[in-house]
Amino acid sequence: MAAAPYPVVVVGAEGRVQELNDAAGLLMPSLRPDDALETTPLAWLLDGREDPGDPGDRRGPEDRLNRQDRRDDPDRVAAAGAPAGEAGEGAGPPRSAGEAVPAGLAGTVGLAGTVGGRSFSARPTPLDDGATAWWLVEDTDLRRATDDLRLERERTRLLVEASSRLLSSLNPERCTRLTAELAAQYLADAAIVVAPVSGRRLPVTVCDHEGRVTTTAVRAVPEAVPGLAEALRGFPPMPSRWLDPESAPDWLVPEGFGRVGSLVVTSLPGHGVAAGALILLRRRGAAFTESEESFAGLFAGRAGTALAAARLYAEQSALADTLMRELLPPVLHQVEGVEFAGAYRPSGDAERIGGDFYDVHPAAGPDEDETLAVLGDVCGKGLEAAVLTGRIRNTLHALLPLADDHGRVVKLLNNAMLSSHHTRFATLVLASVRRRGAHLALRLTSAGHPPPLIVRRDGSVEEADTRGSIVGALHEVHTRTVTATLAPGETCLLYTDGITEAKGGPLGGVMFGEERLKRALGECRGMPAEAVIERVQVLASDWVGDGRHDDMALVAITAPRGAHLTAVDGTGPGRYTP
């Protein structure tokens, strides 16, 4: 045994060292026979801590990464491997001899611990007199490699999780909060995200040591925090040890955090410019290691990319919203005692605009005494068609004073469209509405468009006898305007061919068609404008089901039932005429 290549120590049943070989003597020069085990560097044999074979799995998964991270320092391996402390220092409470090596362990199960900063696996051989010969097999390198592997796995897991959580949201505020939360959870005791400076205030999102997130605008300059101004400009981070934790301004430290032990300030790299800065705070006694700092940099890279993408999306969608606002169909209300309602459904589910359009303009005509409703359809779908609808709507708006002559409006619109660079054409229908007592007087003109349908009180449905050429294609256009009268409860429906040409039905492949539309309208006698629209829209939508369809647009013009002077917007209580 004396010549055995491994250190061997024989421990008696009473817990005292009986014998040791040369290798053991070299490893532990202070060790003498008859030493009580708990006073020796091998005190951990008393703990009976099993060596699970894979030393890496001794920690619970819930252990925080920053704690594990510290073990990365070779000097600290011992702290991890042998909680009882190395070399007898701070050994646990003494145990009685009988407990020294639990009977079960004296068999084949090995124990793990450290001696002098090196990691060992102790394998027992029971001897006849109740003593145990412990063979110490060094596994420092293996253990270190396993620890490193586990740490890298943890970090990879964190990066993957951080990426997937950060990338799931394209909302900048949410992304910022998430960055602060993740950083505070895994990298530090508290984390602060500083958004790029706009104006005199610093937009600051703090996740404190208890996981609470708050967002405030702090009246401060970036220079107040060492390294922050640099980080916001995208410079490489300053090493943590250069930053004096005492210099952290009060606003940086969450309430109840205590004194700051160390801080890391790192840039959140965005698309070309920094998307902000990340500040990590730790309490006293737990400085950031170099490896931790570089990992914080990796995390910041992920977070910065996600934040920049979210900001870009927010900017783009705000831009699109602004541009699109003019192209969206208006919300219709009652206008001067006439009920108007409309509905619009673009061809694509992801779209909000398309080639159909409608508008209702009060105070049209030379005397501003009529309301003009327009509904039209630009050839084509999607954004390009939508842009042309915007031009047509603007042009028509400008032509409102001439609305007493529909034919002239259509001619002028046709000229305007021919002289533009657009090659698309359009169809439209104009309806001028004037209230005559309880009745409505209508003038209706179709320019290449399906003629309006009128639902009478008895449920019969008439097609207005107006015809005309499409606009934007020919130099000469002709239209025929007709007049109609709506009694209370009667409705005039303007629609685009997206409704009638909708293909589907329960058996599939069947067109919705005019007959079906007329039948549906027949059931809508006496209904308010919104209800008519709703009914037709629902029928057509259910008809197409999940299938493809063209843009659909509907406008209903209804003479209110009963002799009421209605509130103009239809939302106030009604008043009866005397």
Place this chain on the structure above:
Amino acid sequence: MTAHSEPPDDSPPSPCPWPGPGVDTEAAPGGAACPPGTAGAGRGGGPGADRFAPGGGSGGAGATVCGGSEPVAGAPGGGARADGLAPGSAVGSAGAVLTDGPGPDTGTARDRGTAPPAPFRPGAPPLGQDHSDGPARSWADRLWKAVEAADEYAALDLVAQALEAGLDAETVLLEMIGPVQQRVGTEWAANRMSVADEHAATAINDRAISALPRPPRTGRTLGRVTVACVDGEWHALPARLLAETLRLRGWQVDYLGAHVPGPHLVAHIHRTGPDTVALSSSLPTRLPTAHAAITACQGAGVPVMAGGAAFGPDGRYARLLGADAWAPDARAAAERLLHRPPARPRRDHRPGDDLPHLKDQEYTLVARAHRQLVRAVFHGLEERFPAMREYREAQRERTAEDIDHIVGFLVAALYVDDPLLFTGFLTWTAEILTARGVPARSLPPALDLLEEQLRDFPRTSALLRDGRAALLTCS
């Protein structure tokens, strides 16, 4: 179609043996106006007056534009609601076809007096049960009369008077307007109201909601909530009641209305970053779509609270589909959001985890064959019942729609793997038909034909057998 067999009942062949749901215009089992809720619990579910979505049977919703909402989903001029039902009056009732021979093309079943109107839910109080004795009860009764008469102005005046008399806005919303909408559904089911009437009533209720005072802007909110209906869901009123309730209680609400396509909802979430999405659906056939929407919202990091009859009276389908919360009605939803806000969704959540039974591919295959199945059953019925060929086009269409609904509910039941969803739909349909004087024995032949088509699918075949058994016990 494969071989054709005799109808299971041994009654003498009737002159029109498939009168069924098919022919009656408003009796289409699609029931969409008020689906059976779920699991047959539509009836038992007890209509809370202020249901987030109508419990079981109540009718629709419908919404006009609500201030501040943006026109998503192409319903700018007014959200809408649908019933997916056969159009009402134009076609005459099946009962008439069965008993009187072809009837005229106009007139609702009610007009023509084909059947004594049987109450859909005997024993159910005429107004919402939850608040039937509340101070709002008499106001709700008066509002009902105005709505029934389609008198919008009287309805708006009543709301104004109720507010003046001291009712607060939430009470008006949930105990006056809510119960009236509830009753619209009940009256429809009992064949005392046509689909068109229902649309009109919904439009009036919607205007009444718009007439309520807006909560003062305080600048401080409890948080931000997006309220939306699932794609294909047109019953917007329950969602609107929730949106208004939350507004009144101090939340910042984005109300997106009926029929919100998934991409719109997700884009909206990214733009506004709400704390929670409240998703409403009353049609169980929309459950697969609802599931996609729930998963998409959670994927964007926002928890989802589900509500509406589609999710079951006890919210079982909300849990099944992985929703983070469920609420039976608007008040409960508001309480839940305030006191127990749904947590951030699980990150490792994959839609497949919720529904392991989908691995057998039956749902996928049957859903994909939806149209073909409808066609096959339709032609099979024509073969069995030559009289059907003599139907007018509109009647044939009703029949096809009814088959479409049956297949739709079959597919939904496969998706959630719950036979009660399918049997509940069938028994509810049978009751609706009975209310219209149409014998429910018109349904089994369609189930037979479906089973012939779907013999290779054990889960589907079992559903169809359950359906037939349920019809036998209820008839």
